[in-house]
Amino acid sequence: MDELKNIAEKAQDIIITGHIKPDGDCVGACIAAYNYLHKFYPEKNINVYLKELPERFAFLDSNGKIISNKLPQCNPNLVMVFDSSSAAMLGEAVKLFRSAKDSVCIDHHISNKGYAKTNFIDVSASSTCEVLYNLMSEDDIDFKIAEALYIGIAFDTGVFRYSNTSRKTMEIAAKLMEKGIPFWDYIDKCFYQRTYIQAQLLGRTLLTSMLLMDGKCIFAVITRRMMEFYGASIEDTVGIIEQLRITKGVEVAILLYETGKQEYRVSLRSNKYVDVNKIAVYFGGGGHKKAAGFTMGGSVHDVVNNITEHIEAQI
Numbered sequence: 001m002d003e004l005k006n007i008a009e010k011a012q013d014i015i016i017t018g019h020i021k022p023d024g025d026c027v028g029a030c031i032a033a034y035n036y037l038h039k040f041y042p043e044k045n046i047n048v049y050l051k052e053l054p055e056r057f058a059f060l061d062s063n064g065k066i067i068s069n070k071l072p073q074c075n076p077n078l079v080m081v082f083d084s085s086s087a088a089m090l091g092e093a094v095k096l097f098r099s100a101k102d103s104v105c106i107d108h109h110i111s112n113k114g115y116a117k118t119n120f121i122d123v124s125a126s127s128t129c130e131v132l133y134n135l136m137s138e139d140d141i142d143f144k145i146a147e148a149l150y151i152g153i154a155f156d157t158g159v160f161r162y163s164n165t166s167r168k169t170m171e172i173a174a175k176l177m178e179k180g181i182p183f184w185d186y187i188d189k190c191f192y193q194r195t196y197i198q199a200q201l202l203g204r205t206l207l208t209s210m211l212l213m214d215g216k217c218i219f220a221v222i223t224r225r226m227m228e229f230y231g232a233s234i235e236d237t238v239g240i241i242e243q244l245r246i247t248k249g250v251e252v253a254i255l256l257y258e259t260g261k262q263e264y265r266v267s268l269r270s271n272k273y274v275d276v277n278k279i280a281v282y283f284g285g286g287g288h289k290k291a292a293g294f295t296m297g298g299s300v301h302d303v304v305n306n307i308t309e310h311i312e313a314q315i
């Protein structure tokens, strides 16, 4: 029996969940795990809870029957958490996580300390979907499972461009391609297409960005006013940090997203040598060496000054 079936074997009521800002890897892993377990254990009661489902990944749950944004009202025997580096990232689901007899965490974040009862954390894996694939039996992966895993891996590797893409990642992707998924179509729809609003917001953010530290650092802010002006939602900000990161000469990109009065969500990306996870952990967040985030209070000026001090120390 493979590891994933083994994990779920003894539990009747299972909850599958992820972090409070579900991305392609998180959604893909939750759906792949659900489909896999539901196929083998149709008699089990398996609920998938995510705070939200980004529109561009909604096709993975084509009948809208898998993911719920309402916290399940049950006493699960097992809670499985995906792509979540800490218990705090689970949001409201943390209560269920703590009360369940068993908990399993499947993840790849370097800042993950192994907060569940059983942990499958592989920081060398490109994505949680890659870790999850390794817990499944190749032959039991069908089209729907392959599609979800592929989206997760493609998301976290920036469509196989980032340095977290390994030979193993490519081999897994190849195996998933063999299941007949129209990967070219997914790549366009999920990773390259932009709505007009998204293009406008991207343009505006780039226009008002600033270079710091002799061009080694780029910084931009998305204010609530901008969001209102364009009628944009948080989902429309995806890809903006990426565009900042690929600016020639830049080592670190900082994107501030105003979440409240004097409160910002900070996204950090680095290109070669700066460890942004270290900085994020210092400020109470986490992530990976080259992609991390946290939330911080204060004015834009305060926030940027605080962060750049830590970047300067590493540059």
Ligand code: 5GP
Pocket (backbone or CB within 6 Å): 021, 085, 086, 089, 111, 266, 267, 268, 284, 285, 286, 287, 288, 291, 292, 293, 294, 295
């Ligand atoms: P993003 O900039 O895309 O929001 O996040 C980049 C990476 O950092 C993701 O892998 C995400 O899980 C992690 N991350 C972002 N914000 C936080 C946070 O507040 N706490 C922790 N632990 N990780 C975060």
Ligand code: MN
Pocket (backbone or CB within 6 Å): 025, 026, 083, 108, 126, 127, 128, 156
């Ligand atoms: Mn991930």
